[in-house]
Amino acid sequence: MTKFKLVSADVIKCLSCGRCTGYCPASRVSDYNIRHILNRVLDGDTSVLTDSLIWLCFICGTCIVKCPQEGLWPPKIIQNLREYALNKGHGAWAVAHLIPAVDNFFKYGAVLKGIFPVSPKAIEEINKLGELTGMKAILEKRKKLVEESKE
């Protein structure tokens, strides 16, 4: 577990019952298996970070509803794994497509220019929050990772 400090502590609640996988849409059409992934996390298997399977979660939350354990949110664990993976330099291919949308958000206040009117004050404020919360720093880090992955 020490290798996965960034992964939610909730993971230890997993009973390995497999209900999540049984109802998971991604499992129906691919090798994605949330139960196996959680087991690998519990085993401290760091190879899960470079496994492209972690990007197959559809974040639909079906597993949240089906899980018998209160407070266990498998999609949050997957997101934490993805965060860990990106910080280790893996997974740029999976996030590259959304970078222009984040750029637009800071420019126009919306993911596309002109969807609805956004005041200059609102744009100024989200940019300030972007600086203060590290949102912009993350964006620059992801952009760099995507550029490096192209090389």
Add this chain to the structure above:
Amino acid sequence: MSSIQKNNLEKLEKLDLNQPFFNFRGCTEAVYPGTQYAFRKICALTGIKLVESNDQTCCSGHFLLFNLTTSMGATAIEQRNLNIAKRYSNWMITLCNGCFSSFMLGYDFLQRDPELREKVKAAMQTIGMELVSSKEVYILQAGEFMYRLRHFIKNVIKRDLNRSRIAVQYGCHYLNAHPDNIISDPENPHFVEEMIQILGGVPVEYQEKTLCCGSGVTQRKVHPNASLMIGYEKMKSIRANNPDLIVTICTYCEMEMDNNQLEFAIEYSDDFHIPVLHLAELIGLLIGLDPEKELHMSSHKTSVQSFIDKLKPLPKE
């Protein structure tokens, strides 16, 4: 349905409609402009005061779910929008499940993570804002809100559904992500079906009602094959029950299920031709809005004309 969901339903039924409601705008209205237009008209016709503000921004939900921001960044953006809403109302209405879920997630982060809470609070103070709690601004999915208005809507429609067979898509980020904040059983939702019956239609049940539409936020870009296969499973289950229309309460699901039908024809040589409408657009048609000039029905990839032709004008009183 759990006692929490029953309580949510009771709270909705008792909701005072003589107060302003904040209409939160989302990115998908660029794709189907008729959805937002219809929603405003429905509210105007039923005496609801909707408030909007140019100080709101997009919800930022996409970025969090694909790790382009942190929980703290997303929560701060949600909190800024909630501060804007609070100036006008204690209720924020979203036409898209993505926005609905993003706000709920922000509230959840604040509750679960005291350190994040303090940092977001400090960030908000720098722009002269404060933390808003879920008790101060309640997030309401537009589908639930229109359900609350069902009897008023029944009184203002000019056409009824003429026994049209309608399959309902609720969407994962409504049903699953925050089941304690909705009015129905996430494994067997039913309130839109009830509305369809009130409006003269026949709700069609299908096995995969709670299956994801295939969107997976933006999995169409990341894993197009898996995304399409999930969408295909859902659509086959819907078609097996012979509906005239699919109605959804989420603009994101609407986009996915409408666009996917073109892809199914190309990838699987399988033509569906089942029109897909947001519940607001459907009611828009029933209250007599112009299908093209007002509802922009040609923005739909799967033609809606066969369904429009089926609607029956109600006799004038």
